[in-house]
Amino acid sequence: MQIDMSRFRATFFEEAGEHLERMEASLLLIEDTPHDTELLNTIFRAAHSIKGASSTFGIDEVSRFTHVLENLLDRLREGQSVVTSELVELLLRSTDVLSGLLESEKSQGPAPENLEEVFQALHSYNERTAEGQPEGAPETAQPTAADVAATSGSRTIKLHFQPSRDFFRFGQNAVMLIEEIHRLGTVQGSHFEYANVPSFETLDPEACYLEWEFEIATDATDSDIAEIFMFLDETSKYSVTDAAPTADAATEAAASPVDGADGTAATDSDTLTTLPAETNAPVGERRVGDRRVEDRRAEPSGGAAASGSHGKETVRVDRERLDKLINQIGELVIGTSMVEQEWIQRNFNSDSAALVQLGKIVRDLQEMSLSLRMIPVAATFQKMARVVRDLSRRLGKSVRFETEGEDTELDKTVVDQIGDPLLHMVRNSIDHGIESSEARIAAGKPAEGRIVLRAYHQGGNFMIEVEDDGRGLDRSLIVKRAVERGIIESDQNMTDEDVFGLIFAAGFSTAAEVTDVSGRGVGMDVVRRNVEELQGSIVVRSNPGEGCKITIRLPLTLAILDGLLVRLRDAIYVIPLLCVVESIRPQRGDIKRMLGLGEVVSLRGEVVPLLFLDRMLNPEGCHHEDDTTQLLVIIEEQGRKYAVVVDELIGQQQVVIKNLETNFQKVAGVAGATILGDGRVALILDVGGLTALPNRNRVSDPNSTMIIDAEETDTDSEPESEASDQELLEAIASQT
Amino acid sequence: MHDNVAGGALAELSEGGSQFLTFALGDEEFGIDILRVQEIKGLTHLTHIPNMPVYIKGVMNLRGTVVPVVDLRSRFNMSAANYNQFTVIIVVTVGQKVMGLVVDAVSDVLNVSDADIEPLPDLGNGIDTTFVTGLAKSSERLITLLDIEKLLGSPNANEMQLAGVR
Missing domain, CATH: 2.30.30.40 (SH3 Domains)
Incomplete structure (x- = not known):
């Protein structure tokens, strides 16, 4: 069967991008809570899924890189090394390299420059921690069920593998799987079940009728085993039972059939597959370990990490198809109003109750169809968190970054286009707004600066604000520079808002010197132009010494x-x-x-x-x-x-x-x-x-x-x- | 989706030939590859587009899509004809784009084997020959086969742009 891989490739890139985003978000959080194993698991799963999928698609460079990355994360997960600020930095750089690699693969462009450097850094970190271990003893990390499983030592398991009839049609390779099973440990015995093979007349040569059973002495955790079967099709089954001499007959009964990689396992990289609730044996207990952690995390109190993966169920739809649907509904609105007009003309200006009703439904439908394009701004805000972190470090400033209303929804086209302006505004706030810690203390402010990114709806508009508690805008300096550059002649009759609006003029900068962060007077001009392109407007409010607030108003949709x-x-x-x-x-x-x-x-x-x-x-x-x-x-x-x-x-x-x-x-x-x-x-x-x-x-x-x-x-x-x-x-x- | 229009008919076609939709401009008959044709529709209201060459007659509403319409007579510098009840718009796909062509009338669908297609002799009759792929003979008729990509595709779009800037 010929499979059009290019179709899946697009999905792969999309999903890999999402995994990377999730990874980056979790990395930023883990810096403050280094012992959060749930976050670690999220990061690990993201890396693992990228690795798995990229090797499926033969993107070796990506899978080679993620392999090393995954090793490092695994060490973290098992408590062999601990999360440090330096390590987070390295991991964040790895995500950059990965996204660069994916991009270069997608566009057939050159690989990112620092690929080898980061690769080596990861590699040497792995080797260092392997030798100098234990850097942090396993006990220091909060032991999770997975850890228990990992440290439970050698055991003997019975692995029963039953591929579905369509196993080969899905393009799966049993030999590869069996080889991987062998790598788990020492195979002490194997059994090959062919009782299901039908008589020759009814045999379908392309179907798979075989089953296997292995007895393996292994250290592998159940999640390790689950990883082997991660890409199994939905109807294939495998089960793991303890074959330890102490538990024989009982464990046999406890064999819990695990559905092959179900939807979540394949896409979400959930290394664990869904299990029947009545799993009772110790093995089953261990296997559900991770899943329990997951469930806990899904609870509202479970912390901030549950971004997306456990939210509402979603359907991925091609944007073009969506636009076509919206278009057709637009046509329906026009068609309906044509019918209405014709009715009114023919019936001497009297309304038809049915037509009024129809019109209302159709307009509701249109409103709903337009809301299909709305997505939350959270992902964009996430990127800003990274910018704040990197930039504040580079400039040696201490900045706390807060976001509000990141679930606020906005047309996808608009969301895609506000990234750039936001970036410039945030950079501007850190570079020009927030003072150094010493200056802040001298001014009677907390040493740590604060930047708030806020999104909300007001009327039919989407508002987005960048607020900092820095030094604020200096009216007289702005006027002075604007006059110098010939933007205005004097500030007569100009309100504060008018004057502050000058910072958006092309070529305007109050910075004494041009740095690599800002000072060229380009950034804010970009902000203004982007916002104007989106049919929006900008207002700047500022109090000297208290900070500055830039508010952008945008239409909800460009449609x-x-x-x-x-x-x-x-x-x-x-x-x-x-x-x-x-x-x-x-x-x-x-x-x-x-x-x-x-x-x-x-x-x-x-x-x-x-x-x-x-x-x-x-x-x-x-x-x-x-x-x-x-x-x-x-x-x-x-x-x-x-x-x-x-x-x-x-x-x-x-x-x-x-x-x-x-x-x-x-x-x-x-x-x-x-x-x-x-x-x-x-x-x-x-x-x-x-x-x-x-x-x-x-x-x-x-x-x-x-x-x-x-x-x-x-x-x-x-x-x-x-x-x-x-x-x-x-x-x-x-x-x- | 538009490729399906002639899909069934194509299957019956013998190898080494193709199907063309023929239409009339004045006394001349032209043909375009039928796989390019999405639909044929009657003349509809056209909204004028500013600063465009004269042969861009405007845009029309094709079930919610805004589609530009080219008058082929003026594209070929032929004398303008009054639009009447036979005037039709052939909706074609050029690359990813959809366009309308105003022609005098649509004649029929023609099966032409490759052997019956001859290269264009030097005509010198004022028709820009870069858009012509050849001449098809069908009994007594002689049909000019047009390459729609060359006629309306990207190089020509540049020309439109230039004309638009003026």
Whole structure:
């Protein structure tokens, strides 16, 4: 049977990534609680699963590395060495190397540079502890059931192995398994059971009818044995019984059939398989040992380690399929509203109760479908914990990192994109915010700095905050630097919030010198741009000496947008509501032509340039000649106002965003498209891109000559025009 | 999923040949590989896309997906025709992308053996020949076979981009 390995490879990389994340999270926790055997087990299991899976896929480099890593972890688990800060450091670096290795395997890129170095470090650590043992006696570690089993010494077991009929069809290799069984210890006797082999006529040549039984003298724990059978298919069975001379007939009865690697064992790397509850013999007792530990951990009081693996049951779904489903439900919403409209037209504006009901269900369905894309931000927060740890060490600062609301859910696309901004903000807080311990004590603050990463929902928005209790932002220094760099001229009329917002300007840095951590003035600019790309906003609050709090507000999902629908000629456009300030109907004299600005409108003394959508988007099409019937939608982009000329305001509506790039390409001035209630496609304007379009300035636009002429005659006929021109000029002078 | 459209018919096909969907533009007949064709649909509302070459007629809603539509007449610099009730959109897949082609009318599905496909002689008739894979003879008809990838695929997408920037 041909198996498409590439499909499973993708899953392997995904799962290996999750194992690594779990490993890293547990490593960060274990530094504070070095005797937590549950955490150790979690780490070990993660490493073991990566090793097992990578050797299955023939990724030798990964399995070679994890093998050494696993040896070290095993030593820890058995109490032969103890967790030190230095060791955690080494292990964390190992996870980095591993993730680098996986990445290079995935993209066929080069292996991580420090691979050999870390590999050797692990290796030498293993050898060191092996010689100089016992570094920490087994007794110092809290003995777990597994340890008891491990130290119970040599014993004789009976191992019964019964492969399923489909054993070979699953691509399993009995010889390999038997070889591994031999490696457990000394095989004192083996028995080969072939009673089940049918007569030749009914024999299926591809089926497996055989069973084996081994009598082995071994030190192996039951979990060691379980590891051999870890990748067994679900219907194959094996059982272990003690064959010690003291317990003979009784243990025979206690033979507890263990299901072959069931779902959890294969994916979760749970080295132990599910057991029937009534296991009664000592052997069974030992085997459930680890499982009990697990159960304890799953209880709420069991500590923080239970991340994910014991939560709700989940189904892994291809993202593309999910998006298709969401798309189809979006279509259903449109279809339903088309039916509603048709009903209303045919039935003289009377509602149908059934249709109203249907509409409600469909909209609920859409809401539910959109929530499918939501995932908790915990994983992203986890990465920050690592950043804080590494960076605070490097800078010699003592920092306590706290997270709040890590279960808060957010659209996956957004979660993927907030990692970078968060990273910069956290780095900034540690580097610039938190003072050295001496300075903190001198300022009457606890020696240990504190950084809180917080996520919560507010209204229809997702809020994420980075708060530190460092020195806070220095308003006068920011103003000084901003003036030096020509970002502002003076801080007149600027609120604290405005001034603090300057730290997001490109090239801005208050750091006296450029270090490898920060000072280039790039980081916060990246934050601002990323957040803007996600349609969010940033607010900075700070009190000198007390710390700084940066709050980012993001929409819950990128799939839906609050938009203002406008009509211009026969086309309908969607303007993101976030940047709409107001809409006005200009009087005849309000629109003027200014040199270098094109047409402008005076809005309460402020000069606002006009954007002619049809002229910018359809330079070849014909244009409006009569300006007076038009409406202006005032939009704001990066603090500047523009007036978009439209014919009609249709209304405010939530629209589902469709990507133009999926089947086409990026279009300047257009953020995407959406499908209206009548099934037509409407373009969503990208306000930032629109204002940057070249033909905004009509002076360079030959098509507009006619309009200029028309307007000049217009202004001639109006006597008060000179005065208002004067006003406009003054307004411009005061602006620039 | 779109590859299944002609899957059954293909099985009956003798070796060394392929099936083409033929359509008309003016007096000329063209054919495209049927495996590229996802569906054929009537003319629907098109939303204009700004700053695009003239042959990009806009985008349409194909069951919730926004799909660009190319007018093949203007793509080949042929005189524009008024859209009428025979005007159809052939929905094709180009790589991972889905696109619509506006043509005058769809004729039929043609089985052509490799022997009946001839390379294109030097025509010099204003049709850009880089998109043409050959000429197929079928009784009295002569059909120009188009390479849809070359016509709408990535190199051409660059051209669109250039045209868009202008």
